[in-house]
Amino acid sequence: GNSVTQMEGPVTLSEEAFLTINCTYTATGYPSLFWYVQYPGEGLQLLLKATKADDKGSNKGFEATYRKETTSFHLEKGSVQVSDSAVYFCALSDVYSGAGSYQLTFGKGTKLSVIP
């Protein structure tokens, strides 16, 4: 079956520090990969995605590259801000044939706290 493993938190960084959150996956097919973010008191929001090998997803200064050879999708940001404090989830999906809907498999989440 599919599974996602991401680094355990919590992660605490100073403002403007470099961020890396590791994510590796196991999948039987050719999944799409995602990073979701959950701010305190809010629902999960899609941060970025990549649908095939070597694709780079990017949004709000965050980046992640789909590495098929290492089955990884690590999240990076060059300079974090206090407003980036949230829980980050790595996820994958297999596209079901026909309907186009799919199931997401999530990692356990990594809590990031950025201090001024």
Next chain:
Amino acid sequence: EAGVVQSPRYKIIEKKQPVAFWCNPISGHNTLYWYLQNLGQGPELLIRYENEEAVDDSQLPKDRFSAERLKGVDSTLKIQPAELGDSAVYLCASSFSGESYNEQFFGPGTRLTVL
């Protein structure tokens, strides 16, 4: 555009009591998902609807959980009777499913506490 709406946001009940959660998906989204999120864990799918049909309910504990999506729009998830271990956040998500990948949009969730 309004997002996925869930109610209530918080619910506290005693064990063995029934409880229901309501979800209104984004207008036009034909696929609706219910997820369970335990503390410190990622969401896990409970059930997925395509319009009004439940197409994947393999993870739904059917002895106490039930769900419905009448008319293919709003959905209700019910637990009867609730157990202590059901304390968690219940998330609803929706998407428009067609030929290609479509993003799932999540609601804020209902936090259930069973005493």
